[in-house]
Amino acid sequence: MSKPDYIALIRRKSSPDILPGLEHELHDAIQKHDSSAVFLHGDGVEMLSAIASAASSDARVDWCVCKTSLERRSAAETLRSPFRLATLTAFYESVLLARHVDSWGAGGKSFGTRALASGASEASHRLLLEVGFAPLDQRQHRETLEMALGAAALELDVSVLFFGDGLAHLAGGLAHGWSQVTDFGLLDIYVEGPIDRFQPEVAVQRLDTAGAALLRAGAVTILTL
Amino acid sequence: MDTDGHLLDPGDWSETVAEEMARRDDVELCDLRWWLIRFVRDHYRKYGMPPLMRVAVKAMRRDCGAEDASSKTLYRLFPDGPISEACRYAGLPRPESCI
Numbered sequence: 001m002s003k004p005d006y007i008a009l010i011r012r013k014s015s016p017d018i019l020p021g022l023e024h025e026l027h028d029a030i031q032k033h034d035s036s037a038v039f040l041h042g043d044g045v046e047m048l049s050a051i052a053s054a055a056s057s058d059a060r061v062d063w064c065v066c067k068t069s070l071e072r073r074s075a076a077e078t079l080r081s082p083f084r085l086a087t088l089t090a091f092y093e094s095v096l097l098a099r100h101v102d103s104w105g106a107g108g109k110s111f112g113t114r115a116l117a118s119g120a121s122e123a124s125h126r127l128l129l130e131v132g133f134a135p136l137d138q139r140q141h142r143e144t145l146e147m148a149l150g151a152a153a154l155e156l157d158v159s160v161l162f163f164g165d166g167l168a169h170l171a172g173g174l175a176h177g178w179s180q181v182t183d184f185g186l187l188d189i190y191v192e193g194p195i196d197r198f199q200p201e202v203a204v205q206r207l208d209t210a211g212a213a214l215l216r217a218g219a220v221t222i223l224t225l
Numbered sequence: 226m227d228t229d230g231h232l233l234d235p236g237d238w239s240e241t242v243a244e245e246m247a248r249r250d251d252v253e254l255c256d257l258r259w260w261l262i263r264f265v266r267d268h269y270r271k272y273g274m275p276p277l278m279r280v281a282v283k284a285m286r287r288d289c290g291a292e293d294a295s296s297k298t299l300y301r302l303f304p305d306g307p308i309s310e311a312c313r314y315a316g317l318p319r320p321e322s323c324i
Contacts, residue, residue, distance in 0.1 A: 068322055149277060176271065177273050
């Protein structure tokens, strides 16, 4: 992933319901940009075979698959062209330079982010990660945490906003992984709206709707995980 | 051990085992290396995964009075990868994340 104008992050499980729409939107977005990168992460690597036929050998598109996510699911699988292995670090480095980033998160919604404002520097690139889904299993929980840690490892200006069922990531036996984020001040964790079903066991900052809107408005890139 | 030199069963680990692994690698486990090994073990026990490099650097500054500690400091301890190597001597699995 060098310096693509457009990046698509795909973390959704493959399903016949969403695949046609995703392929259509992805194709449209790619056509609008000079260079693109598609990064499959987490359950998104299960899209690999589904979108393989749609993936072109167009040199303007860099088809990347998270190395760790793939190893966890099919260690023996050999990637075929045009797909190649990439890391979260490479993904985030590219995000800083892209003009537009879309994400298809595990929670099921897509979110087109704003283009990087002209003249905005990497240093001022505020990134917001949104989590609004409860993890289906330990692996999904872990890979969502790794998305946050990947940004933290590069010391990016990043916040994570949990809402709705997403608070399940911070409750019960799953919370301890996220505790390192607050224990070491790696990034800011916010919770939007009322806390009812899942009580966070991690130090979080609570936001009302207006506060969350401000947080979103201040972000250059929003990734829906 | 697995092909990467990590213990197959973390329960087999002891400081004596770590010393023997280091002896075979011709590595001396000095105080700082031991600090990192123990820190990685503690972090793994508490959070279920090894620390980020920046976390280890921050903790080294705090715990060891090494205010100028950096990732270079850690690489001087274990040139083949500080966190990965510390995990190996700590009896932990190879870090699986691509961060």
